[in-house]
Amino acid sequence: MERVKCTVQYDGTFFSGFQIQPDRRTVQGEIEGALQRMHRNRFIRIIASGRTDTGVHARGQVFHYDSDLNLSEDKWKKALNSLLPDDIYIAAVEKVSDDFHARFDVKVKEYRYQILNQKEPDLFNRYYHWHVNQSLNVENMKEACRNIMGTHDFTSFSSTKTTIRGDKVRTMYNVDCLQEGNRIAIQVEGSGFLYNMVRIITGTLVEVGQGKKKAEEIPAIIEQKDRALAGLTAPPQGLFLWKVTY
Amino acid sequence: MERVKCTVQYDGTFFSGFQIQPDRRTVQGEIEGALQRMHRNRFIRIIASGRTDTGVHARGQVFHYDSDLNLSEDKWKKALNSLLPDDIYIAAVEKVSDDFHARFDVKVKEYRYQILNQKEPDLFNRYYHWHVNQSLNVENMKEACRNIMGTHDFTSFSSTKTTIRGDKVRTMYNVDCLQEGNRIAIQVEGSGFLYNMVRIITGTLVEVGQGKKKAEEIPAIIEQKDRALAGLTAPPQGLFLWKVTY
Incomplete structure (x- = not known):
């Protein structure tokens, strides 16, 4: 028996999220189906770094599983990709x-x-971007990013539908706003994330960019632990799980 | 009654091409459906610059139609986009x-x-690029492009399934190969095109880039008017009707 770690990319558009669900097309379901075919119909469970929602993509999701097939790393990669959609x-x-x-x-x-x-x-990017047609002030957004960085209770930036018990303190090591022409990427690196947290951070940053909120209001929004004070939840299709570090 | 000219972009991935066909989802079918709704169920025919195949995209397809609705240009744009997928x-x-x-x-x-x-x-580009994993020599491809430019009988670069009657002489005003990092764009500007012509030009240029064919062979390939001498037909998803000039 050996443990195998995989880095996987997926286009979340046509999946009902990462996590397996009955009668839905999920990333986990497809990968476990491919592994099952490789193991003579024996079920192999995969464990991922976490789940992603419907429409959310991954450039660098990570999962592991155990197998006794004894294949080389290269053979695993080729075999899985030949079986996956x-x-x-x-x-x-x-x-x-x-x-x-x-x-x-x-x-x-x-x-x-x-x-x-x-x-x-831009219809060729409709599955991979949030189209915001009002001009955004990126300097103000960058200032707001600096106010999100650090260790805080992020209740204000978490969906009220969350099922997370325990405290909502997380550490954001880096929050930045990268601009290249008309494309803006919000980059968020943290110890862990609450439900919808990156999408609520993004929605709030966009409201700062539009002038609806001020960068200086961020500390008070965090302080009051009230979801209603942060911005809207940005739509799923702009979000990518970019990298997981161990 | 007035004539309206529209420039339209479409993602060809989920269409059975531009031209209307019974029981298929086509670009023309969707646009004529939207116009019919705007004209109290009266059918309005559109005339495009030409058709595109299944999976082929457009940045700048052009069509016209006649209407007595007397809307401003801006109103037409908003109304059509609100009704189109x-x-x-x-x-x-x-x-x-x-x-x-x-x-x-x-x-x-x-x-x-x-x-x-x-x-x-790159799965995020799977609908919009042809992925060629063997390194291409772009300088040789550019030389081949120069040999395609000009006025020729392009029988060798036309599908044998063509329904075009009459002569196959066309003028290519510009054929070029643009490189930006790992992305290569074949740019072809001409007076008119035969069936599958740009995809066969692309397939041939890629074979030149791979060293399977030489740039100097192009004039002889054109000269012999034999489809079998040119390269493979490149897959549809990399092709964009980019611009139509009147």
């Missing part, structure tokens, strides 16, 4: 020690949220 | 004189073919 791609395979755990061992997770900031929509 | 977008509307004809008056058509030239596939 064209909206999932295994980018890297690595054999790891038995005590590696894709969820419990996460040190940093990086998300990116892509915004297309121009008057006209 | 999210993979069709009317980018511009212009009122033109009654003798304008979107097919007969075409002076130059520009197509672009997008290639992703890197070892690993």
Whole structure:
């Protein structure tokens, strides 16, 4: 038996999220189906760094599983990709020690949220960007980013539908706003994330960029632990789980 | 009654091509359906610059139609976009004189073919690029482009399934190969095109880039008017009708 760690990319558009659900097309369901075919119909459970919602993408999601097939890393990669649909791609395979755990061992997770900031929509990017047609002030957004960084109770930036028990203190190591022409990417690196947290951070930053909120209001919004004070939840299709570091 | 000229973008992925067909989802069918709704269920025929195949996209397809609704250009644009699905977008509307004809008056058509030239596939571009994992020599491809330019009988670069009668002489005003990192775009501007012509030009240029064919062989391939001598037909998803000039 050996433990295998995979880095996987997926286009979340046509999936009902990552996590397996009956009668829905999910990323986990497709990957476990491929593994089952490779193991003579024996079920193999995968453990991912966490789930992603419907419409959310991944450039660098990570999962692990145990197998006795004894394949090389390269063979695993080729075999899995040959069995997976064209909206999932295994980018890297690595054999790891038995005590590696894709969820419990996460040190940093990086998300990116892509915004297309121009008057006209771009239909070729409709699944991968949030189109914001009102011009955004990126300098103000960057200032707001600096106010989100650090260790805080992020209740204000968490969906009230959350099922997370326990405290909502998380550490954001880096929050930045990268601009390239009409494209703006919100980059968020943290120790862990609450439900819808990156999308609520993005919605709030966009309201700062539009002048509806001020960057200096962020500390008070965090302080009051009230979801109603932060901005709207940005739509799912701009969000990418970018990188998981162990 | 006035004549309206529209510039339309579409993502060809989920269409059975541009031209209307019974029981298929087509770009023409969607646009004529939207116009019919605007005209109290009266059918309005549109005339495009030409058709595009299944999976082929457009940045600047042009069509015209006649209407007695007397809307401003801006109102037409908003009304049509509000009725069209999210993979069709009317980018511009212009009122033109009654003798304008979107097919007969075409002076130059520009197509672009997008290639992703890197070892690993990029699933976020799977609908908009041809992934070629063998490294391409772009200088040799550019030399081949220069040999395609000009006025020739392009029988060798036309599908044998063509239904075009009459001569196959066309003029290519510009054929070029643009590189930006791992992305290569084949740019072709011509007076008119035969069936599958840009995809066969692309397939041939890629074989030159791979070293399977030489740039100097192009004149002889043209000369012999034999489809079997040119390269493979590139897949549809990399092709964009880029611009139509009148």
